[in-house]
Amino acid sequence: MADDFIKTLKLFFYIQKSHFKTAFLSVGDALSNVVIMLINNLSFIFMWWVIFHNKGSINGWDFSDMLLLNAVMNNAFAIFALFARGIQALPEYIDNGSLDNYLVSPQRPLFMIATSESTFANWGDLLTGLICWILSGYTDLLSFALMIYASLCATAVLISYRLLVSSLAFFAGDTQKLGDNIFMAFITFSSQPASIFTGWYKVMFLSIIPAGFISLIPVMLIKTAALPVFLFLSGAAVLSIVISAAFFRFGLKRYASGNRFGVR
Amino acid sequence: MTETLLKYGAFFRAAFKQGLLNRGMLSGLLFFLFILLFIYNRLWEVIGIQDNNSSLNTIYIWYLLFAEMIILSLPKPDRVLTDDIRSGTMAYYINKPISFFLMRYAEALGSMTVSFLVMGGVGSLMTLSLTGVPPFEWRYFPLIIIMCWLSSAINVLFYCGIGLSALWLESTRTLAVAVERLAFIFGGAIFPLSIYPDWFVDIARWTPFYSVYYLTIKLVYDFSWTNLFEAAVLNSLWTVLIVGFVGFAYHHLNKKVNIYGG
Amino acid sequence: MTDIIKVDRLCKKFRLKKNAAGLKGLFHPEYKTVTAVDRLSFNIKEGERVAFIGPNGAGKSTTIKMLSSILHPTSGTAEVMGLIPWENRRRLAYHIGTVFGQRSQLWYNLPVQDSFGLIGKIYGLDDIEFRRRLSKLVRLFEIRDLLGHPTRSLSLGQRMRCEIVASLIHRPQILFLDEPTIGLDVTAKEIIRNLVKKQALEENTTLLLTSHDTDDMEKVCDRVIIINKGRLIFDDSIHALKESYLNKKYIEVTDDSGAKIKTVVDTKTTPVKKALDELVQKYHITDITVENPPMEEIIKEIYRRD
Numbered sequence: 001m002a003d004d005f006i007k008t009l010k011l012f013f014y015i016q017k018s019h020f021k022t023a024f025l026s027v028g029d030a031l032s033n034v035v036i037m038l039i040n041n042l043s044f045i046f047m048w049w050v051i052f053h054n055k056g057s058i059n060g061w062d063f064s065d066m067l068l069l070n071a072v073m074n075n076a077f078a079i080f081a082l083f084a085r086g087i088q089a090l091p092e093y094i095d096n097g098s099l100d101n102y103l104v105s106p107q108r109p110l111f112m113i114a115t116s117e118s119t120f121a122n123w124g125d126l127l128t129g130l131i132c133w134i135l136s137g138y139t140d141l142l143s144f145a146l147m148i149y150a151s152l153c154a155t156a157v158l159i160s161y162r163l164l165v166s167s168l169a170f171f172a173g174d175t176q177k178l179g180d181n182i183f184m185a186f187i188t189f190s191s192q193p194a195s196i197f198t199g200w201y202k203v204m205f206l207s208i209i210p211a212g213f214i215s216l217i218p219v220m221l222i223k224t225a226a227l228p229v230f231l232f233l234s235g236a237a238v239l240s241i242v243i244s245a246a247f248f249r250f251g252l253k254r255y256a257s258g259n260r261f262g263v264r
Numbered sequence: 265m266t267e268t269l270l271k272y273g274a275f276f277r278a279a280f281k282q283g284l285l286n287r288g289m290l291s292g293l294l295f296f297l298f299i300l301l302f303i304y305n306r307l308w309e310v311i312g313i314q315d316n317n318s319s320l321n322t323i324y325i326w327y328l329l330f331a332e333m334i335i336l337s338l339p340k341p342d343r344v345l346t347d348d349i350r351s352g353t354m355a356y357y358i359n360k361p362i363s364f365f366l367m368r369y370a371e372a373l374g375s376m377t378v379s380f381l382v383m384g385g386v387g388s389l390m391t392l393s394l395t396g397v398p399p400f401e402w403r404y405f406p407l408i409i410i411m412c413w414l415s416s417a418i419n420v421l422f423y424c425g426i427g428l429s430a431l432w433l434e435s436t437r438t439l440a441v442a443v444e445r446l447a448f449i450f451g452g453a454i455f456p457l458s459i460y461p462d463w464f465v466d467i468a469r470w471t472p473f474y475s476v477y478y479l480t481i482k483l484v485y486d487f488s489w490t491n492l493f494e495a496a497v498l499n500s501l502w503t504v505l506i507v508g509f510v511g512f513a514y515h516h517l518n519k520k521v522n523i524y525g526g
Numbered sequence: 527m528t529d530i531i532k533v534d535r536l537c538k539k540f541r542l543k544k545n546a547a548g549l550k551g552l553f554h555p556e557y558k559t560v561t562a563v564d565r566l567s568f569n570i571k572e573g574e575r576v577a578f579i580g581p582n583g584a585g586k587s588t589t590i591k592m593l594s595s596i597l598h599p600t601s602g603t604a605e606v607m608g609l610i611p612w613e614n615r616r617r618l619a620y621h622i623g624t625v626f627g628q629r630s631q632l633w634y635n636l637p638v639q640d641s642f643g644l645i646g647k648i649y650g651l652d653d654i655e656f657r658r659r660l661s662k663l664v665r666l667f668e669i670r671d672l673l674g675h676p677t678r679s680l681s682l683g684q685r686m687r688c689e690i691v692a693s694l695i696h697r698p699q700i701l702f703l704d705e706p707t708i709g710l711d712v713t714a715k716e717i718i719r720n721l722v723k724k725q726a727l728e729e730n731t732t733l734l735l736t737s738h739d740t741d742d743m744e745k746v747c748d749r750v751i752i753i754n755k756g757r758l759i760f761d762d763s764i765h766a767l768k769e770s771y772l773n774k775k776y777i778e779v780t781d782d783s784g785a786k787i788k789t790v791v792d793t794k795t796t797p798v799k800k801a802l803d804e805l806v807q808k809y810h811i812t813d814i815t816v817e818n819p820p821m822e823e824i825i826k827e828i829y830r831r832d
Binding site: 007010011014015018021022025096097098100101103104105106107108112256257258 | 538540562588591594595596597598612615616619620622624626629630631633635636640643644647648649650
């Protein structure tokens, strides 16, 4: 078991090395894309600074909350885009049949699919996350630990959601665009000051489009360090992994039945 | 003159039709537009309650709609032109009685116009149901629409120019993305520049995005003949500059093709 | 010799939506069942090179996908190296290699050797073992000059050679090739055929290949299984296939005006001598050729009889 894990970890690093190699085939492009990503993110954060500077706070959220949100969200998105981006391409893999190549591999298909793509520019997101955390002022050790933990939980929710949406392709026709759109809406929701979603919006925000687990709850956890929030976030992370993995498995079973395509 | 218009009009129409048939692209665009309108409406609603100013979301969401009509309707003409130059496709057009650049520009205008109109139509209904009647007087509506469409046309021309810079630049896509970001922030793409600090607006004034985006779109909630005049004059000025650059680059390109054969 | 693949009454049925489009299809879907593979049984011995032939939609790919663990059958069973493929997917992966004609397992932008390195890691080969194996395959498939090039810069034929090497790195005992020569030109096809056969003979690899091109089976394989509408309709050596359908002769004569006359003679009803006599009487013959029917025709004839 442990042996298996170490082997998989080694393979993971080897795959990442290959992604680095691909990106650095053109060093100028790779680095300028990272810088542009950073500028892109910072211009959004500047925009929020303007709003908060004007209005003071929005429904109890101030600019430091927004910075914490951006720290967590950018970390989560970066980890997804760097190490699990292939999940986004799953509908395409199903449609053009390249999923078969992963199914005849001796590794777990989901591992092979997830690591099959990586966008180097998203290292810029990780940089953004770091900058936002430093600017937020929550730089003591406990806050740091909570920030890292919250980022990991947010990553779990984010990747699970993408997997769930991508797995729709096992059941319907061309769902690449639909999935991309739903996921983009999810990301857009999670990048707003979470305090603006109240009432039914908040319920939606923590269920169908679980963006609250990327923005609202992580920020709460870092600021309050409260045990119930910690448990709530951890529970959400575990639950979303379980649900999406089950859905993916179910989809894979359907794929193996061949009814998705019929005779080829 | 009419013959020229007809000629490029044909490319415009072809691209327009093709854009209209691309249902997937259009519905994706509308979906994203709806998400943006919905979220920012919520934001301004909340701020409006806080500030006791219930007209905030009406003003800012109609502004946002017109801003997104310009920004989201942009096809990627820079990519098309860069590919043409890199692959040598443009050399095939050198002996044909059409300007290669104008052909691509007309096509890009065609695809832009489809998205612009569809977003304008459906987006207006969305905005109407979210925030209520627009902040402008209906008799100015045609003028506002025309001004925004012209801004969008300048925007497209701008990215065509970026495409031509493939003559000198390694990665035009990087430049295009960088410019997109600058436009986003200096043009007041989501919030009008009026809420930004003065020092920032003073910098923005020196970029084309200030008038092509902000001043033009502002007509939506702050229409006056002076504002219209200011936007029109500044936009014309920037257009002349861009056309100058494009003319220079295109001339250079033709020379290059004549010498090396593409 | 032991049977390395055993297939016993394998069936695969698909349920397809009849009215896929529109609202009606969403709420009241009507299904029709298509039988892609119909009670297929055959055994393959270690080291055999088997061609799997059939028209479009005959169930070739479906069968290969079941044997390589991708699809579950509706009924019947199969064993590959003693394992039921769809129940032992990851264990079986170490013993089989697969090449799906148009789907690459190589990284598009990276040099080919980097892709090979990655595949070595995926199969858990240690470095020494990997290098020894790769250098042998590189020699066998003559791809030394291609190693440093990214996949995207290779021609289709070169790429296919690299794809096959990629699927052989972990020393599979069985190699599944689904349309390996599709889209290649005549020369490239010939090269691939020779290399595949050479490798199979040298390492005693069991080969199962599907193809549209009957030349693939003639030049690579020693046995042919023909299926039509999911059913097995022929299973014997290539030699036997030719023998049993050789009762037709294609005769072409040229007369003194330069005109060419072609006839097909069924030797069961008309002896060749009689046919030739008639032709000689009718025309002033300046040239004559008598040929066996091409493999294409033989296969078509088999489908017709089915």
